[in-house]
Amino acid sequence: MSNRIKELFQQKNKNILSIFCTAGFPNKNDIVSILEHAQKNGVDMVEIGMPFSDPTADGPVIQYSNTIAINNGMTLKVLFEQLKDIRQKINIPLVLMGYFNPVYQYGVENFLNDANACGIDGVIIPDLPMYEYETMYQQMFEKYKLKNIFLVTPQTSTERIKKIDVLSDAFIYIVSSNAITGGNADIQESQEKYFQRIQAMQLNNPIVIGFGIKDKSTFDTACNYANGAIIGTAFIKAIDQSKDLENDIASFIKKIQA
Amino acid sequence: MSENINSKYQVNEKGYYGQFGGAYIPEMLHPNIEELQQKYLEIIYDENFQKEFQQLLKDYVGRPTPLYFASRLSEKFQTQIYLKREDLCHTGAHKVNNTIGQILLAKRLGKTRIIAETGAGQHGVATATVCALMNLPCVVYMGEVDIQRQAPNVKRMQLLGAEVRPATSGSKTLKDATNEAMRDWIANPTDTHYIIGSVVGPHPFPDMVARFQSVISEEIKQQLNEKTGKENPDFVVACVGGGSNAAGAFYHFLDDEKVQLVAVEAAGHGVHSGKSAATTQLGRIGVLHSSKTLFMQTEDGQVVEPHSISAGLDYPGIGPMHANLFDTKRAHFLSATDDEALKAVQLLAKLEGIIPALESAHAIAVLDRIGAKQNDVVVLNLSGRGDKDLDTYIREII
Ligand SMILES: Cc1ncc(COP(=O)(O)O)c(C=O)c1O
Numbered sequence: 094m095s096n097r098i099k100e101l102f103q104q105k106n107k108n109i110l111s112i113f114c115t116a117g118f119p120n121k122n123d124i125v126s127i128l129e130h131a132q133k134n135g136v137d138m139v140e141i142g143m144p145f146s147d148p149t150a151d152g153p154v155i156q157y158s159n160t161i162a163i164n165n166g167m168t169l170k171v172l173f174e175q176l177k178d179i180r181q182k183i184n185i186p187l188v189l190m191g192y193f194n195p196v197y198q199y200g201v202e203n204f205l206n207d208a209n210a211c212g213i214d215g216v217i218i219p220d221l222p223m224y225e226y227e228t229m230y231q232q233m234f235e236k237y238k239l240k241n242i243f244l245v246t247p248q249t250s251t252e253r254i255k256k257i258d259v260l261s262d263a264f265i266y267i268v269s270s271n272a273i274t275g276g277n278a279d280i281q282e283s284q285e286k287y288f289q290r291i292q293a294m295q296l297n298n299p300i301v302i303g304f305g306i307k308d309k310s311t312f313d314t315a316c317n318y319a320n321g322a323i324i325g326t327a328f329i330k331a332i333d334q335s336k337d338l339e340n341d342i343a344s345f346i347k348k349i350q351a
Numbered sequence: 352m353s354e355n356i357n358s359k360y361q362v363n364e365k366g367y368y369g370q371f372g373g374a375y376i377p378e379m380l381h382p383n384i385e386e387l388q389q390k391y392l393e394i395i396y397d398e399n400f401q402k403e404f405q406q407l408l409k410d411y412v413g414r415p416t417p418l419y420f421a422s423r424l425s426e427k428f429q430t431q432i433y434l435k436r437e438d439l440c441h442t443g444a445h446k447v448n449n450t451i452g453q454i455l456l457a458k459r460l461g462k463t464r465i466i467a468e469t470g471a472g473q474h475g476v477a478t479a480t481v482c483a484l485m486n487l488p489c490v491v492y493m494g495e496v497d498i499q500r501q502a503p504n505v506k507r508m509q510l511l512g513a514e515v516r517p518a519t520s521g522s523k524t525l526k527d528a529t530n531e532a533m534r535d536w537i538a539n540p541t542d543t544h545y546i547i548g549s550v551v552g553p554h555p556f557p558d559m560v561a562r563f564q565s566v567i568s569e570e571i572k573q574q575l576n577e578k579t580g581k582e583n584p585d586f587v588v589a590c591v592g593g594g595s596n597a598a599g600a601f602y603h604f605l606d607d608e609k610v611q612l613v614a615v616e617a618a619g620h621g622v623h624s625g626k627s628a629a630t631t632q633l634g635r636i637g638v639l640h641s642s643k644t645l646f647m648q649t650e651d652g653q654v655v656e657p658h659s660i661s662a663g664l665d666y667p668g669i670g671p672m673h674a675n676l677f678d679t680k681r682a683h684f685l686s687a688t689d690d691e692a693l694k695a696v697q698l699l700a701k702l703e704g705i706i707p708a709l710e711s712a713h714a715i716a717v718l719d720r721i722g723a724k725q726n727d728v729v730v731l732n733l734s735g736r737g738d739k740d741l742d743t744y745i746r747e748i749i
Binding site: 145150170192199246268 | 374376379381520533537538638641648652654
């Protein structure tokens with residue numbers, strides 16, 4: 094069976110809308126209905142955040158959602174239980190994203206096995222470096238048919254980007270600026286130059302831009318340079334303390350797609 | 352200080368001590384860490400670097416610090432106790448050995464801005480001090496809780512021209528200050544150097560900080576030889592927060608297995624009280640602050656918030672070098688409670704006229720249980736002085 098991420102990019106190569114959402118936020122059992130509403134409203138792919146107490150690459154909003162989720166009792170065990178039958182309802186690609194330690198404690202192989210069993214398509218672990226991935230985990234990822242998705246930042250050298258392109262087999266996550274998640278500025282000229290540089294490299298893998306994508310305007314700009322973009326912090330804010338997930342998600346996504 | 356060390360207790364070329372260490376960094380930090388990994392040894396063993404470093408340690412820090420035979424303390428514990436007086440370093444603790452080294456390195460890397468994390472405030476003060484010395488802007492992250500309990504150090508940093516930024520997430524202590532400093536570095540990768548304050552963080556920080564602190568054991572060897580005719584003590588005792596003063600005190604004795612290394616952790620209210628920072632007893636292997644090491648965590652891998660009366664030991668983990676020393680049983684890990692540390696403060700003050708830092712007091716507190724005999728030579732690394740803890744001493748003791 095082919096991978097859902099690869100199918101998505103084969104069918105659609107522009108304006109791919111992806112959202113990031115922390116599992117267990119705002120309430121412990123919300124993830125399934127968030128996925129349903131996202132799919133219904135035309136979201137192309139979802140990154141499901143696995144909460145961690147010390148998310149060093151994230152800003153205050155995502156850290157806050159992590160804290161709430163942990164306090165709600167979210168763990169990987171709970172998450173896999175919630176996602177057990179998810180493929181009966183959801184057919185868009187799903188990616189798990191989170192820090193390495195909870196995965197390491199769960200057991201990397203157990204984690205990959207259970208993620209695969211739920212129908213997860215890919216994994217993003219920002220603090221699992223390329224060296225450790227290649228020497229210890231790459232074969233395991235392949236065995237369980239999960240795509241490992243790497244990040245590229247404005248500081249990543251051309252040589253390293255080429256290596257990442259070789260190691261990747263789904264898409265490459267382009268971090269928009271030298272910043273943690275949740276930046277508030279609009280996209281600057283220097284960032285557009287960086288996007289152009291990546292675009293000009295003509296990588297084999299599709300590219301998706303994330304960090305600081307927060308509304309229609311930043312989404313559209315990002316999509317000028319990439320196959321799509323990921324919205325995290327702004328989505329977390331939109332559903333924080335939501336009393337009506339269905340409505341809040343629909344109106345948030347409509348504004349992006351307007 | 353010599354570049355080549357061939358020891359099974361030292362870091363290997365991949366940045367690991369046994370199974371511990373590595374550089375589990377997000378991609379955003381990759382260029383910075385790679386640059387450091389490639390250049391740090393070349394830079395710090397450059398002749399000019401060494402000249403400047405040694406000169407500053409001598410004239411500015413006040414090294415060598417004395418190795419003092421504590422006769423009344425020795426009498427009390429029926430053994431031969433020498434105190435390595437890191438408390439007499441400029442700024443009041445061993446931390447400055449590292450910040451001098453790292454600021455010289457930062458300058459050679461062309462960095463123009465310095466950030467640091469701090470717990471007790473000693474590393475923050477030591478960083479603010481060298482930034483003043485080298486005329487570089489300095490931002491120190493400090494947990495909100497620590498800002499309150501170490502208020503005099505906050506004022507000292509400000510007087511030295513540093514900006515102190517509160518870390519308001521999590522337990523609002525050292526681990527959270529470290530998170531904030533990492534975030535700052537991610538946002539400012541080109542102009543900024545992050546002076547980590549202990550032997551923690553991604554490779555090469557643990558090894559680099561240990562090398563800068565290794566001057567402690569280098570001096571101990573020489574001073575002990577002058578005083579007793581032999582270079583090696585029977586015991587070296589040091590407290591462990593992240594582990595930098597212990598790393599420095601142990602460094603040149605690692606391969607002399609006859610020297611018993613004793614590391615002392617903070618037991619807080621008691622190891623199993625739920626309010627403790629005794630990492631080796633309560634922790635498991637995992638990845639925290641970009642290093643695979645031992646730290647306190649829940650079953651599903653969330654970091655557990657530690658407790659110690661001493662802000663400098665209030666950290667959920669230990670550095671990878673110490674994790675390996677524990678794992679291989681090369682060092683013996685003991686712990687002391689808040690109350691035991693406070694008693695040790697009084698003991699040293701009354702017997703020797705020295706008021707130690709709360710961190711260092713943890714090392715003194717275990718002197719009755721290390722198993723030293725009458726003629727054994729015990730070197731205790733007195734990592735810092737107690738000025739910063741006076742508020743706590745007034746509240747808890749006097
Ligand atoms: C006086 C003193 N001793 C010890 C420590 C603990 O740190 P480390 O274990 O890195 O020596 C600190 C930390 O702030 C300190 O100020």
